Amino acid sequence: MITRFSLLVLLSSTFAATAADWARFRGPNGSGIAPDDKPVPVEWSATKNLKWKTALPGPGSSSPIVVGDRIFVTCWSGYATDGPQSAGDITALKRHLVCVDRTTGKILWDKSVPAKQPEEPYGGMFAQNGYASHTPVSDGKSVFAFFGKSGVHAFxxxxxxLWQADVGDWDDRRNWGSASSPILHGDILIVPALVESQTLYGFDKNTGKQLWKAPSEGFAGTWGTxxxxxxxxxxAVPGEVWGFNPDTGKLRWYATGLQSDSVCNSVVTDGSAVYAMSERGGGSVAIKAGGKGDVSATNTLWTGxxxxxxxxxxxxEDRLYWISGSIATCRDAKTGAEIYSERIEGGTAAPSSGGGQGFGGGRRGGGGGGDYASPVVANGHLYHMGRRGEVLVVKLGPKFELISRNTIEGDTSDRSATPAISNGQLFLRSAKTLYCIGE
Incomplete structure (x- = not known):
């Protein structure tokens, strides 16, 4: 019999677990900031603050998500799991959604989906990305995985x-692969099939019914979430920043944005302004959200x-932070002015290489793009994962302060996945291994 007191305890426990969830790419609204203030270790190794590690069924670069006492992550198997030399038969390719017990690291279940064929062959710049780059998303009741050409799958x-939906099967014109991750808006699952069909989709998360679609050739060259x-x-798309109505998929406003033919990262927001940036002469821009039509003249806050x-x-706290290669940068978010730019000796980026060695075949070149994982924040500390496996911990503030450099010895595989943070624990993913860091 459930008493009134025990019911209240159950409800409060459920709420606490939900409040601390890291349920999508880069956590709450893509901010990269931990949803709670519990302390996260700033130092760890193979013998210190490593709670568990779990071998995954195959490689991938998608991020783990945290839902209560479970971790969800995607990977692939059957083809090219140890680099081009192990390619084999592409028709054996499968994508996986894996559920891991948060406390023990034990795999609770593993659901695989055969790849829709023909799939892009593994090699060249595609090998820098692979077949499992989209991070799943959850509402605490279901989990939604985007498998590129193989569609959207709800469990x-x-x-x-629960349901499955197709969203296109185009190849990327540059052979870079696909990476944008789905998000949730109320009962709407928003899927950025930007490579597969150059389209944003809105689905009813409960039934899989397509509610709206927003196709545009302007999505070509976009990999952001x-x-x-x-x-x-x-x-952000090449040349512009766009604002849609998330309930209908209708474009509300647009503004001149990054002067680049590709946008590989995601925009960030404080709720009222949108910040986008790029390299290769693309620049950076801050746009006030809202309005109608072309808001370039009225809503551009700064360009940099x-x-x-x-x-x-x-x-x-009104500052933008990132680490690119061996340079740590901080800018004023209100003005775009640089606060600091510091070189980190022995930076984290992998050396440039056009072909790569694959996810399981040792360290992989950066293809000129440097580190792939995005930084995350807990307790005023930034955690930056380099592709070689070193994680830099930097104290946030107006002056650069490097707190620690951390590696887990014995794992030299690629590190392209953005970490997840929840309840004082840091979840790291190398190509084939999931780690839980905690005191």
Whole structure:
């Protein structure tokens, strides 16, 4: 019999777990900031503050998400799991959604989906990305995985399939692969199939019914994940920043944005302004969200020099932070003015290489793009994952202060996944291994 007291305890416990969830790419609204103030270790190794590690069924660069006492992450198997030399038969390719027990690291279930064929072959710049780059998203009741050409798949938390939807099967014109992650807006699952069909989709999360679609050739060259900026759904595309109505998929406003033919990272927002940045002469821009039509003249807050190309920056207390290669940068979010730019000796980025060695085949070159994972924040500390496996911990503030450099010895595989943070624990993902860091 459930008493009134025990019911209240149950409800409060459920709320606490939900409040601390890291349920999508870069956590709450894509901010990269931990949803609670519990202390996270700033030092760890293979023998210190490592609670558990779990071998995954295959490689990937998607981020883990945290839902209560479970971790969800995607990977692939059956083809090219140890680099081009192990390619094999592409028709054996499968994508996986894996559920891991948060306390023990034990795999609770593993659901695989055969890849829709023909799939892009593994090699060249595609090998810098692979077949599992989209981070899943959850509402605490279901989990939604985007598998590129193989579509969108919804499961309950026990792994029961709920529904599936196709969103296109185009190849990326540059052979870079696909990476944008789905997000939730109320009962709407928003899927950025920007490579697969150059389209944003809105689905009923409960039934899989398509509610709206927003196709545009302007999405070509975009790999970012959208965020909710006030009442708008914001995303940067080559040349512009766009604001959609997330309920209908209709474009509300647009503004001149990054002067680049590719946008590899995501915008960040404080709820009223949207910040976008790029390298290769693309520059950076801050746009006030809202309005109608072309708001370039009225809503552009500032434009600035180049910023981060692949990693999405952190917006923290009116400052923008990122680490690109061996340079740590901080700018004033209100003005775009540089606060500091510091070189880190022995930076974290992998050396440039055009082909790469694959996710399981040792350290992989950066293809000129540097680190792939985006920084995250807990307790005023920034955690930056380099592709070689070193995590820099930097104290946030107007002066650069490097607190620690951390590696887990024995794992030399690629590190392209953005970490997750929840309840004082840091979840790291290398190509084939999931780690839980905690005191």
């Amino acid at each position: 309950d938390l026990e792994g029961k399939p 959208p965020v909710l900026a006030g009442a708008d759904l914001a995303i 020099p180049n910023g981060s190309r692949i990693a999405t920056p952190i917006l923290w």
